Each structure stands twice: as structure tokens, then as C-alpha cells.
Amino acid sequence: MSYRPPAQVASDIDGYLRAREGKDLLRFITCGSVDDGKSTLIGRLLYDSRQIFVDQLERLEADSRRVGTQGSEIDFALLVDGLAAEREQGITIDVAYRFFATEGRKFIVADTPGHEQYTRNMVTGASTADLAVILVDARKGVLTQTRRHAYLTHLLGVRRMVLAVNKMDLVGYDQGVFDAIVGEFAAFAERIGAGETVAIPISGFRGDNVAARSEAMAWYAGPTLIEHLETVPVDADAAAGRPFRMPVQWVNRPDQSFRGFSGLVTDGTVRPGDAVRVLPSGRTSSVQRIVTFDGDLPQAEAGRSVTLTLKDEVDCSRGDVIAAAAAPPEVADQFEATIVWMADEPLLPGRGYWLKLGTQTVTAQVQAPKYRVDVDTLEHLAAKTLELNGIGVANVATDRPIVFEPYADSRDLGGFVLIDKETNATVGAGLLHFALRRAKNVHAYTLDVTRESRAELKNQRPLVLWFTGLSGAGKSTIANLVEKKLRRMNRHTFLLDGDNVRHGLCRDLGFTDADRVENIRRVGEVARLMTDAGLIVITAFISPFRAEREMVRALMAPGEFVEVFVDTPLAEAERRDVKGLYRKARSGELRNFTGIDSPYEPPVEPELRIDTTRVTPDEAAEMVVRLVVGE
CATH class of the missing domain: 2.40.30.10 (Translation factors)
Known part of the structure; x- marks a missing residue:
């Protein structure tokens, strides 16, 4: 390689970028089952479109020899399988994005995992794609994962698909194999309502019908893969033709003289003077300025990140959406x-x-x-x-x-x-x-008698005393004593006990994790209504999951949820076992029992922790009462 001065290199790069200005962009995804050749195909696309620098090619040739590719052939998958774990396992486990360009168009391609375990990554790649290239190994035909990826890409709004029947070289370029696969896939695509599908027989490894037409498949008269990718229509104008939308990402207020709302215009076009509506509040105003780092703009289209200033002082923050006043999105x-x-x-x-x-x-x-x-x-x-x-x-x-x-x-x-x-x-x-x-x-009805007035009538602060702990920890015993002590102090209370609730409100629920979640959700809603009545609500539930206890806390006003962790070791709770439940759980007669075959997540920062191996139930109740009355 001859030496080129930095200025010449910079000039070449600048020319490279200028040559690509003005070209439209196609985002597409490659997907299919494990080892269908997705990474190899992308590597071939990069190679055939001359998107590989000399040093990359030299490293690729060396890596190909190291992994055992025969002769002078190149393993193109190594261009894309960048993660060490992928090279060790021989599969793609992450979404790899690659940019390349041809004379006709720019491309961003997402190489997504084929294994079912990594469906989440495939969903990520498809969420922004205009087209999906679904690969099928000609030797294996249409598999469950092929159908899964076709269904998901269609579900995620990808309206154009390419069925790339790969590894045709390994089936002797047999047209009958290709036709059978196309027929089976077309029947499935019709059932899911998929749009335009183009089938192309290829060999990613040898390059047949990728960039150059294959002499070995003279029976195929359609376009090569790159020809199709260069000419397929892109719905670039769809977003621009829709009503204006801009989700607010940041309120830009560097000083008291400026207040703007920054975000990405996702749909439509906006101009100064346009009437807009801020949602979900519904307040209206008009655009005063469209501000960017390089100066104000006369308009901003979909895909442009800008800062809008509004004519009126309206309440608007991150998460709100500024939209065309005459055609706003919904709120629900x-x-x-x-x-x-x-x-x-x-x-x-x-x-x-x-x-x-x-x-x-x-x-x-x-x-x-x-x-x-x-x-x-x-x-x-x-x-x-x-x-x-x-x-x-x-x-x-x-x-x-x-x-x-x-x-x-x-x-x-x-x-x-x-x-x-x-x-x-x-x-x-x-x-x-x-x-x-x-x-x-269904709308909330404003009541004249407020929760504050109900609490004032009872001369107390509404509270939820939430006792949590293992079965046999002593929750119900302590909760019952707390209610008796508060009653003697003329406090208005109500005790919700886990076993009692199971006989009525939650009698239809079992003890699976999902049923336990629903059990606590119902109890939390009832407890909230009771605090609206001004009561001190005492609950005694195992409530094994932190997420549901925090959900109930979020229902209450700040300071009205008091988590009491009755911290009894499993061995001690099992020793008490007055109901014989642990014995049944150990023997397998009782399934999904907390502490045995179902987890318990202890509170991280409870308002009160009670170690029942150190205090009596009556002493524990006194600790709770002192917390309630503030002594």
C-alpha cells in the first residue's frame, strides 16, 4: 500500500460522504433460524458493495484461516459476528447494525439473532425496519422460527419481505427445492396478511444472486438481492404526510429569558405560527420559534430534532406530546x-x-x-x-x-x-x-365530602399498617393485638386478614404467583378505599413480592403506608406450624407454599422490623402502636 498524506485521506472521505448525500435510506433486518447464514449474507453485501477497507479485508482473511475456512475462501460472517461470545458459539446473540451504500441507495441493516432465546433482540431490530430479509436454509426448509420471525416482523409493521432461500449451492441449485419452500412460505404469509413478498434463491457464501446474477440458476429471472434492495419503494414520505407530533424529551431552560421544549419530530411538519395542543393536558398555544444549534428554522419535518418555543406559558414537561391542534392523538x-x-x-x-x-x-x-x-x-x-x-x-x-x-x-x-x-x-x-x-x-366523580373531612371527623390520620412475613411469623397475632390497643385509644380501625379475605373477596384465587399478585392488588384497592373513609387499616398478608407491596404503597398518600416486617426465621416459623402447612409443603401435598417452593422477598427498608425471636407479641404490638400515635 502506498502512503497517502492525511489531507488526501480527509479529501477522499469528504468525497465519499458527499457522493452519498441525497440518497434515500432503507433500513432492513435479516432474520431466520440458527445458522441460516444471516451474518454471512451481510458480510457478502458489505464485500460486494466495496464497504471493506484494506486492513479489514486482511484481518478477515487471517481470521478466516484461523477458524478453518478452506483454501482462500473468506468467512464473511466474521465481518458481523463482532462479539467474542458469538465467535466462540458460532451464533449471533446480539443485534449488529451495519451501514453500507451502493450507487443507488444507503442502507442500515440489522443482523438479528436466530435462536428463539434471543427473540427479544429480533424484535428490537424489526421495530425500526422498512423491510425484512427472511433467510431459509434450502436444506431445512421453512421452520418454526421462520414462521415466528415472519409473524413478528409483520406484527411490528414491516410491510415488505424478501424470502431469501440461502445455501442453494448445497442443494445443487435445484429449482424444485426453491419452489417448494416458496410455496410453503407464501401460504403462511397469506394467512398472516403479510404484504409484498419477493423470493430470491441465493448463496451468501458464494455470492450467487446477491450482487451478481448466478449462472448456476439460469432458471431464475428475477432481480438479485442488491437490485431489489436498491429499487424497492421506501415509505419515507408517510411520516411527513401525517399530522404534526413531537414527544417532549427535555424542557430547555438555560435562564429565565428562554423556555423551550426539545424533542424529535416523529410525524408531520411544523412551522412558526402553527396552532398546537399539548397533551395529555389539552392546553393549546401556537409555535413561536423553531430553535436549533445552527439557528432558527422556517419549518421542521419528521426526523428532525428541534426545540420549540410557544407563544403562551403552558404547562409542558418531559413525556408530554406537542401535536397539531386540529388533529391531536388520543389520551387514555x-x-x-x-x-x-x-x-x-x-x-x-x-x-x-x-x-x-x-x-x-x-x-x-x-x-x-x-x-x-x-x-x-x-x-x-x-x-x-x-x-x-x-x-x-x-x-x-x-x-x-x-x-x-x-x-x-x-x-x-x-x-x-x-x-x-x-x-x-x-x-x-x-x-x-x-x-x-x-x-x-368512566370518569372520577368529585365528592363534596372529602377524605380529609372524614379523617377529621374521626380525629385521626388515615394509615395502612401492612404486616408482611412468612406463614407462621405471627402477623395475624400481632395485628389483632394492635387493633385491640388502638380501639382502647378510640381509634377507628379495620383489620384485613389474609385467611379471612380468602373466604370472600379473593375466594376465586389460588396460590400461584399470578394469583398472589391479584390477591394483593385487590386488598390494596380495598385498603385505599378504607383510608378514604378515614380509617386506620391493618392488614396481615404474607404478600411475598416487593413489587406488589410497593404497588400498594404507591396507591396511598405519602406517609400513609407503614410496612411492618414480622421477621421470623423460616426454621422458627416452621417449628411453630400450628396449621401443619409446612409439613404438607415439605411432603409435596401443598404446592406453591411461600418459603418452601415459592419465594419470599423480604422488605429492603420497612418502616418497622419486628424480630419475633426477641420480643413477645404484646411487646411487638406496643412497638407498632407507638409508631402510629407518634410516641
């Missing part, structure tokens, strides 16, 4: 949605998860699924929960109204993720269908 707090579950632990209906939609983050509860989808048969099957990679339809309720549009109309305001509050792990992805009618027709 209950929806029907498709859920793709991505966690090893199953969905717990009724549990509070963080729901993140655009710049909005709220607490959401997913109800038991209406059904789950069998991706092989497309049947709607009964389900009480969703397991890893499960797909189902369920109702979702948020703790406050959010701004949304159906996913079919807007990926930005219709797609969301669910996040576990304890681990901060993303556990699910969702697509909103529509708001439930009750979300629009």
Missing part, C-alpha cells in the same frame, strides 16, 4: 394491546411494571391474556400468563392517562416496552390496538 389509561414477552420469568397479571412509550414512563398492569398466539398454526389459545417469547393479546391499564396512537398508525406513539421495577430489565414489548371504551366513558 386503558387499552387492548399485543404483548411479546421477553423475560425468563412469566408475565404476572396485575403486577405493576414500568411502561415506556416514547418519552412517557408510567406504571402499568397487564391483565390476564385474552389469548396467546400459536405461531405455527396461528390459533388463539387460552392462557393465564405469557412465557418467554410468548405472544398474546391482553388489556393494559396505566396509573395515569398517556398520549398514544394505534401502532398501525404510529410506531412512535403505539409501541411500548415493559420494564421490571425491581431489576430494571426489559421484560416485554407491546403494540397498542385501541383505547377501551371504559377508558373514555
